Amino acid sequence: MKAIVAARLGGPEVLELREVEDPVGGAGEVVIDVVRAGVNFADLLSLRGRYAAAPPPPFTPGLEVSGVEGGSGRPVIALLTTGGFAAKVVADSRFVFDATELDLELAGGWPLVTVTAFFGLSEMARLRPGETVLVTAAAGGLGSTSVQVAKALGAGHVVGMASTPEKREFALRQGADEAIGYDDPVPPVDIVMDGVGGKVFQSALSSVRPLGRMVLFGASSGQVPEIPSFDALRRRNIGILPFSLGMLRASDAVRTADLATQALNLLRSGRVAPPIGRTFPLAEAAQALEMLGSRQTVGKLLLAP
Missing domain, CATH: 3.90.180.10 (Medium-chain alcohol dehydrogenases, catalytic domain)
Known part of the structure; x- marks a missing residue:
């Protein structure tokens, strides 16, 4: 073959x-x-x-x-x-x-982007209905899927962050309620889904409300996020949650497969494509x-x- x-x-x-x-x-x-x-x-x-x-x-x-x-x-x-x-x-x-x-x-x-977005939003960030979600790189494969999954799970307002007007328009077509550039002011949010890192991570971090959560999937910018100290996070009352589907599968395949089935039901229902x-x-x-x-x-x- x-x-x-x-x-x-x-x-x-x-x-x-x-x-x-x-x-x-x-x-x-x-x-x-x-x-x-x-x-x-x-x-x-x-x-x-x-x-x-x-x-x-x-x-x-x-x-x-x-x-x-x-x-x-x-x-x-x-x-x-x-x-x-x-x-x-x-x-x-x-x-x-x-x-x-x-x-x-x-x-x-x-499957990969749907399961990753679902785990990040549902299991790591514990998204509650009505919360505001910021998705970086919102026109990419994982970003655009995260927009769809956030809406399917009940997010009240989804903000897509992307580099060009064309990509921002694309994010809106995936269900984002608002689309902004990387240099634009970032509105207050409850959850951030970030796979970019670097300056984008810092900008998104500044927008997180008290009791908010940031899920980190990677650093496509090549700059690993510089996570603040314990004291800095405690003063703001926010959580930063790195996530790797591959590492989770390696450590607990049974649980990963069970939750993946729940995530993929979003595809079968037509709520995510x-x-x-x-x-x-x-x-x-x-x-x-x-x-x-x-x-x-x-x-x-x-x-x-």
């Missing part, structure tokens, strides 16, 4: 399209014929050796797919630890979910990751084997 392989650490240029052996599932595993694979910023970090849950090279990137379960022919979506950029993949059966009512040509980019920006052929995985890293994309990017 065809698969994308990272032979060494580096940027997208290290990726190679190779012919490899078809995977064979073991106990508790499922082989999936891939229809679409989602492209995520974590894949870019994995290539650079900066994603803690990634295997060492050589490896095949890819953390989510849609496809058809081998043997049964059942349509499924799956969360992976690696291997999605391929024609077939082996997945832990606990993280393979029925996709009968979903469009497999879109759903390959849905992460936007797809573009689909690339599998052979153009490097181009897809280069585009993602350039910050020129909106929504999710997909690969088609």
